[in-house]
Amino acid sequence: MHLKPFLRCLLFLTPAICLSNSLKAAEEASPEAVSAPVLEYVFEAHVLIDSTVEVGTTARGKQRYIPIRGGHFEGAGMKGEVLPGGADWQTERYDGVTELDALYSIRCDDGTVIIVHNQGIIADGGRYLRTTPVFSAPEGKYTWLNSKQFVGTVSGSNEPNTVIIRFYMVR
Numbered sequence: 001m002h003l004k005p006f007l008r009c010l011l012f013l014t015p016a017i018c019l020s021n022s023l024k025a026a027e028e029a030s031p032e033a034v035s036a037p038v039l040e041y042v043f044e045a046h047v048l049i050d051s052t053v054e055v056g057t058t059a060r061g062k063q064r065y066i067p068i069r070g071g072h073f074e075g076a077g078m079k080g081e082v083l084p085g086g087a088d089w090q091t092e093r094y095d096g097v098t099e100l101d102a103l104y105s106i107r108c109d110d111g112t113v114i115i116v117h118n119q120g121i122i123a124d125g126g127r128y129l130r131t132t133p134v135f136s137a138p139e140g141k142y143t144w145l146n147s148k149q150f151v152g153t154v155s156g157s158n159e160p161n162t163v164i165i166r167f168y169m170v171r
Contacts, residue, residue, distance in 0.1 A: 039151065039168040043075020045106070047082050047163050062092040068104045071162070078142065080108040086116075098122040100131060100154075112142055118152060118165070129154045133167060 050067040057063075071082035086104020093099065102118040120131030131152035135145035149170040157164050 038171045040171050041075065042150070042167045042169050043073050043078055045071060045073035045082055045165045045167070046157065046159060047071040047104075047165060049088070049161055049163060058091075060091050061094055063090065064092075065089045068102070069161075073106055075167070078108055080106055082106050083113070088118075096123070102131075108142065110141070112138065112140060114138075114142055114145065120152065120154070131165070 048069040048071045050069050052064050052066050055063040055065065066088045068082065068084065068086040068088065070084045073080060073082060083105045086102065088100055088102035090101070091099045098121065100118070100120040100122065103116070104118075105113055105115050107113050115136040116133055117136070118131045118133040120129065122129045131154060133150045133152050135142075135150070137143055137145045151168050151170060153166045153168075155164050155166075
């Protein structure tokens with residue numbers, strides 16, 4: 001039988017054995033075979049936001065959300081608009097760190113709609129603000145967004161009621 005090892009693993013072995021085999025292969029790889037992560041700029045979004053809605057204090061901390069009104073984005077091989085209707089849900093924890101959980105959509109100039117789920121934290125009085133976006137793109141030109149890891153930064157803008165989000169692919 002000439003099945004690829006991974007397929008053979010899925011068909012005949014338990015998932016635990018498959019995972020064990022994958023981890024063993026990673027351990028046996030030479031240090032030179034695994035490169036250090038490198039960030040590659042992908043695009044920048046200028047996101048229009050509405051007034052913060054305070055939810056109140058909960059068991060997890062002070063909660064609020066910021067509605068997303070729209071905006072625009074542009075980068076390497078893609079540009080378009082940020083669609084209205086999303087929001088950034090935030091929890092200000094008791095240790096002073098704020099958790100971010102934003103869900104919104106972007107529409108590329110060719111009409112493709114991509115869902116963005118962007119989670120992150122704000123720490124050190126706002127000096128540290130990093131996110132880990134996950135994209136859900138339909139099959140086609142932007143499918144590659146579904147199979148890569150990304151990090152992001154969020155900063156203020158000179159434009160009123162706007163934040164700038166920069167997205168970087170981890171290579």
